[in-house]
Amino acid sequence: MQGKKGFTPLESPAIYGGDERCESLIPYRKGRVKAPFFLTGFTLIELSISVSMFIIIMLVAAYVFRSVLISWSSQETRTGLAIGLDRAVEEMSRDLRKARAVQAVNDEIRFRQGVSSYYIYYFYNPNDAYPLAFSQGLYQLKKEALSGGIDGNFTYGAGQPILNDVLAPVTSDLSMSGNLTTIDVSVRRHDETIRARTQVRPRNF
């Protein structure tokens, strides 16, 4: 490297081959060399600044992208939960609205439809035996036919799944006060929780 003559090593005649074209373009002034445009490279400072700026921009872009992905994923979970929850609450409301008899004890709802069809909505978790202690975090809400009237029996674990990932009572609540049945259900998935609550007055008592 020729410190006196060359601003960068590229300006050294040893590198550009002593091309006359280059020689003629290099103006000498006060013992320093001003490089022709096509021979200059980046200085260390320029390179450092541009690499630093690139890293900062990349970090900001990655942070923004990550935030968007997290929001999108969270919203997707909530939408999925809300669809299932709405459908379940609507189905239970319709069943109870046309029920001819309803009984709600210990967060299970037993009801009669028509003359002699009896059903139960109950919480199910394979790690919690019936009658339920609600010792687990999440339960499945199921609907099953009863045999032997409104106080009759059913097979615990059997029946149609109505809703998954339901938070245990007392967070969720299936109860009755007077003629009003309360359906208060909270569901949780991936730290996202959604609650729906409504009341139904059966029309055919």
Added chain:
Amino acid sequence: MGRRGVSLLEVLIALIILTVGTFAISQAFSSGLLASADVENVDLALNIAQAKMEQIKNTSFASLVDISPTADANFPDFTVALNVAESQNPMRLDVTVAWNVKGGQANVTLTSLVTNY
């Protein structure tokens, strides 16, 4: 192509364009998220209104009167109001559930008729 660099004016214009673009994109994301939250609130408000309507169906016809907006016992961010068309049979009922949104209030209204039979 000359050897001159970028002028301050050019840098400023570029920065302004970049800022406006970034702001627009962030606003778009923000609006999308707020819209999703609004949909959830509409669902919740409809359930609250439905529950109120069921309570009304469980009340005697003679005792139905207007109720000014009152915070819901289970969802304090929502207010419930009842407007009844007195001295009519069947009587028209409007249950309105309202909640605060960015820049104002949103609401849903359920309407039904009850008969004194």
